Amino acid sequence: MLYRLEGRLIDLEAKVSQLEKAMSEIPKAEPEIPEEAQRRIDAGEHPVRVIRELRLLTQSQLSELCGIRPNHISAIERGQTFGLKTARRLSEALNVPASLLF
Numbered sequence: 809m810l811y812r813l814e815g816r817l818i819d820l821e822a823k824v825s826q827l828e829k830a831m832s833e834i835p836k837a838e839p840e841i842p843e844e845a846q847r848r849i850d851a852g853e854h855p856v857r858v859i860r861e862l863r864l865l866t867q868s869q870l871s872e873l874c875g876i877r878p879n880h881i882s883a884i885e886r887g888q889t890f891g892l893k894t895a896r897r898l899s900e901a902l903n904v905p906a907s908l909l910f
Contacts, residue, residue, distance in 0.1 A: 841859070841862075841904070842862065845858050845859065845862050849908075854884070854885045854886070854887065855904075855908055855909050856881070856884050856885050856898060856902070856909055857885040859902045859904055859908070859909075860881075860885075860902065863902060863903075867881045867882055870898075870901060870902070873901035874897040874898055874900065874901035875897060876894060876897060876898065880894075884898075892906070895909050895910065
């Protein structure tokens with residue numbers, strides 16, 4: 809009985825390995841942004857504000873998700889510059905590529 813279970817476990821491990829390999833080969837699609845949101849960004853609105861509002865988040869809620877103080881998020885949305893580390897944290901919380909935020 810134990811030998812049979814061990815054989816099944818080895819088979820399952822092989823299948824998991826095959827699935828992991830197949831999943832790693834699937835190209836990751838970047839989340840699409842609705843046309844209206846893209847239009848707002850093109851019109852000059854700050855991308856962080858547009859995407860935050862699209863996700864129905866307040867500045868405080870976004871702050872909790874990314875670990876950036878709400879007053880800093882407010883300043884960013886008003887045009888204050890920010891670094892790559894901040895962009896990465898915001899992009900992960902908003903589920904968008906960091907390049908969209910600049």
